[in-house]
Amino acid sequence: MQQSLYIPYRQGQLHLKQLKLPDADMSQPPILMLHGAMSNGRVFYSDSGKGLGCYLAQAGFVVYVLDTLGRGLSTPKLAAGANHGQGEVIREQLPLVQHYILSQHPHAGKVHWCGHSWGGVLMASAIARFDFFQHSVASLLTFGSKRAIKVRSFKKWLMVDVAWNTLAPAIAKGHGYLAADRWRMGMDNESKASLAQSIDWVRGDWIDHDDGFNYAEAAKQLGSSEGWPKAWFIAGLGDAVLGNPADVQRMLAECHCHDVDYTLLSKANGYRHDYGHAEMLTHKDACDDHFPLVLNWYLCANGADK
Numbered sequence: 001m002q003q004s005l006y007i008p009y010r011q012g013q014l015h016l017k018q019l020k021l022p023d024a025d026m027s028q029p030p031i032l033m034l035h036g037a038m039s040n041g042r043v044f045y046s047d048s049g050k051g052l053g054c055y056l057a058q059a060g061f062v063v064y065v066l067d068t069l070g071r072g073l074s075t076p077k078l079a080a081g082a083n084h085g086q087g088e089v090i091r092e093q094l095p096l097v098q099h100y101i102l103s104q105h106p107h108a109g110k111v112h113w114c115g116h117s118w119g120g121v122l123m124a125s126a127i128a129r130f131d132f133f134q135h136s137v138a139s140l141l142t143f144g145s146k147r148a149i150k151v152r153s154f155k156k157w158l159m160v161d162v163a164w165n166t167l168a169p170a171i172a173k174g175h176g177y178l179a180a181d182r183w184r185m186g187m188d189n190e191s192k193a194s195l196a197q198s199i200d201w202v203r204g205d206w207i208d209h210d211d212g213f214n215y216a217e218a219a220k221q222l223g224s225s226e227g228w229p230k231a232w233f234i235a236g237l238g239d240a241v242l243g244n245p246a247d248v249q250r251m252l253a254e255c256h257c258h259d260v261d262y263t264l265l266s267k268a269n270g271y272r273h274d275y276g277h278a279e280m281l282t283h284k285d286a287c288d289d290h291f292p293l294v295l296n297w298y299l300c301a302n303g304a305d306k
Contacts, residue, residue: 001022002019002045003018004017004018004073007096009069009092010084011076012075013074013075014066014097015072015074015075016064016067016100017041017065017073019053019054019056020062021058021060024057024062025060026105026107026108027108028061028062028105028302029105029109029112030062030101030105030108030112031061031063031113032097032098032113033115033119034116035066035067035071036118037118037186037190039071039119039186039187039188040068040071040072041053041071043187043281044116045065050287051281052281052286053065055287056294056295059295061298064097066097069084069093070189070191077189078191080175080176082177082191082193083192085191085193085210086197086198087209090122090125090129090208094126095126095130095133098132098137110136111137111138112138112298113127113137113139113140114142115145116142116143116145116280116281117242119142120142120145121145121146121251123140124147124255125206127140127228128215128222129213129218137229138229138301139229139232139297140232141231141234141294143243143281144234144236144239144280145251146244147206147247148201148202148206148247149244149247150246150247151240151244151246153241155240155241156240156244159241159242163185165203168190169195172195173192176192177190197209206219206254216254219254219255219256220256223255223256223258224256226259228255228260229259231252231259231260232260233248233261233262233263234262234290235264235265236264236265236274236279236280237264237266237267237275238276238279239276239280241277249262263290265280265289265290271289271290
């Protein structure tokens with residue numbers, strides 16, 4: 001069963017897709033999924049029941065998929081003059097949604113978090129920053145999430161240095177936002193602030209642009225106190241740039257998680273494909289390949305929480 005929920009936020013509303021069976025156990029920790037840059041929640045589900053979100057819902061989990069402000073079915077849609085950035089996702093939208101989900105699951109106590117690409121970075125940032133999340137997030141699972149891109153290749157130069165760092169800001173300046181869908185650069189659009197802030201993080205320091213909060217230092221301190229939730233970082237061998245395995249491992253190290261797993265989806269490791277950035281979630285073989293491992297990981301995590 002799919003249901004669109006709307007949470008009032010600023011002058012609009014955030015769209016939260018709920019995926020669940022009619023008899024799903026609402027007392028168990030549910031799962032919140034967050035998309036990456038130039039994307040929306042559709043990377044996790046489809047109307048026909050495909051995607052990781054639907055797969056886990058069909059197995060009995062209650063799954064929530066967020067469209068951040070201006071993306072997907074959240075309103076208002078991005079337009080010239082939009083001044084919100086990634087800081088609002090970390091400091092406002094994720095706390096608002098987390099409180100809402102916990103209110104729907106009063107006996108669960110915690111929520112599993114799952115992020116794709118930049119969504120995993122924003123989720124990790126929120127956990128590092130807020131005690132609330134350190135106590136209410138049951139686990140963190142990321143697909144192709146990297147905080148910085150340090151790999152060097154012609155493809156990286158073309159996709160990141162030319163397209164993302166140079167062409168995208170020029171488009172955003174002309175339109176008032178990055179019209180990624182119109183220019184066939186991604187599923188959805190980016191505000192100028194989000195674009196500029198992500199560019200800075202990818203090539204610079206992990207520090208909040210609005211108030212100077214040092215996420216890198218907070219993550220290190222959280223690691224020393226073993227305050228991170230159970231975590232799993234997944235990368236694909238075919239993901240050469242946007243979630244290169246080496247960069248994913250660098251983010252894993254930067255987070256200083258104490259209870260963490262790392263998996264590389266590759267033929268050499270027994271998987272059907274050397275999965276690419278979006279393919280980890282969208283490939284037709286994923287539901288018979290690594291999705292069962294994800295399901296088992298969540299089942300074990302919930303068992304440990306009992």
